[in-house]
Amino acid sequence: MIPYVRQFDFTYGHRDQVSPLIQRVIADNPGPFTFTGTGTYIVGRDMPGAHVAVIDPGPEDEAHLHALLRAVKGRTVSHILVTHTHRDHAPLARPLAEAVGGAPILAAKPHGPTIHASDAIDQASMDEDDDADFKADVILSDGDRIEGDGWTLEAMATPGHASNHMAFVLREENALFSGDHVMGWSTTVVAPPDGDMTAYMTSLERVLARGFSTIWPTHGPAITQVVPFLKAYRDHRLEREAQIMARLAAGDQTIAQMVPVLYTAVDPRLWPAASLSVLSHLIKLVQEGRAAAAPEATMAARYTLIAD
Numbered sequence: 001m002i003p004y005v006r007q008f009d010f011t012y013g014h015r016d017q018v019s020p021l022i023q024r025v026i027a028d029n030p031g032p033f034t035f036t037g038t039g040t041y042i043v044g045r046d047m048p049g050a051h052v053a054v055i056d057p058g059p060e061d062e063a064h065l066h067a068l069l070r071a072v073k074g075r076t077v078s079h080i081l082v083t084h085t086h087r088d089h090a091p092l093a094r095p096l097a098e099a100v101g102g103a104p105i106l107a108a109k110p111h112g113p114t115i116h117a118s119d120a121i122d123q124a125s126m127d128e129d130d131d132a133d134f135k136a137d138v139i140l141s142d143g144d145r146i147e148g149d150g151w152t153l154e155a156m157a158t159p160g161h162a163s164n165h166m167a168f169v170l171r172e173e174n175a176l177f178s179g180d181h182v183m184g185w186s187t188t189v190v191a192p193p194d195g196d197m198t199a200y201m202t203s204l205e206r207v208l209a210r211g212f213s214t215i216w217p218t219h220g221p222a223i224t225q226v227v228p229f230l231k232a233y234r235d236h237r238l239e240r241e242a243q244i245m246a247r248l249a250a251g252d253q254t255i256a257q258m259v260p261v262l263y264t265a266v267d268p269r270l271w272p273a274a275s276l277s278v279l280s281h282l283i284k285l286v287q288e289g290r291a292a293a294a295p296e297a298t299m300a301a302r303y304t305l306i307a308d
Contacts, residue, residue, distance in 0.1 A: 005184035008221035013067035027064040051078040057092035082107040083179025107136040160200025185220035191276035248305035
């Protein structure tokens with residue numbers, strides 16, 4: 001079982017000091033994919049004139065923008081960092097940059113398909129959609145460093161949830177801002193065509209190997225028991241893969257047949273996203289030669305197990 005972390009105290013729009021170098025302001029956009037809302041992080045010293053970085057400004061929401069401006073008042077925003085371009089993370093980046101005098105926006109280069117997650121499941125809208133208007137001023141690569149007054153952030157490529165997903169390491173606190181790659185309240189949606197389960201599992205192993213003391217997800221509270229949490233997170237994915245293979249062995253051939261069985265205890269509002277995760281697992285199994293898809297690995301395909 002994953003030792004989920006779901007309880008924490010916060011007030012929407014209020015700046016909370018959550019560590020010596022980290023403050024957090026949570027946007028009022030709760031939902032089945034955002035939990036309590038988007039947590040925007042401010043990294044740096046809480047003193048007049050200090051240079052700070054803002055991570056994941058959040059959705060285009062006027063109240064959240066004003067809350068962030070209040071939170072950084074008297075300090076200089078030197079960088080705005082975006083973990084990935086989904087619309088609950090990225091749209092407020094440009095309005096915030098303009099409001100603070102032109103701070104550069106930094107993110108990884110988008111390189112995945114332009115098809116939105118909602119297109120893949122014939123659903124009008126979900127928070128995993130991409131912000132099509134987002135544009136970074138500076139393209140980050142794995143290992144790049146961003147420095148300020150008493151803080152150093154390292155870009156850490158973590159593709160899987162999104163092809164351009166970038167986490168950020170706060171070296172002074174051995175902490176990781178994980179975006180949506182790891183969340184304490186839930187497992188992460190891996191939604192093809194941009195999400196990739198093989199890449200996700202590789203990124204998860206890479207995060208585990210770094211030995212972080214704390215993980216700060218964009219949604220939900222901090223993860224402090226990092227190693228056992230990440231191992232349980234990984235084991236859950238491997239167990240889900242085994243369950244999918246078991247459903248194939250039992251005769252299920254479609255994702256629509258599998259999801260109600262596999263996710264019987266999950267809020268049905270999340271079943272469309274769960275369908276995409278099942279698809280991502282099946283794509284991985286097909287690529288590895290453990291399953292076959294007809295005519296190809298898509299949401300509507302029929303799948304069969306390939307015997308050893």
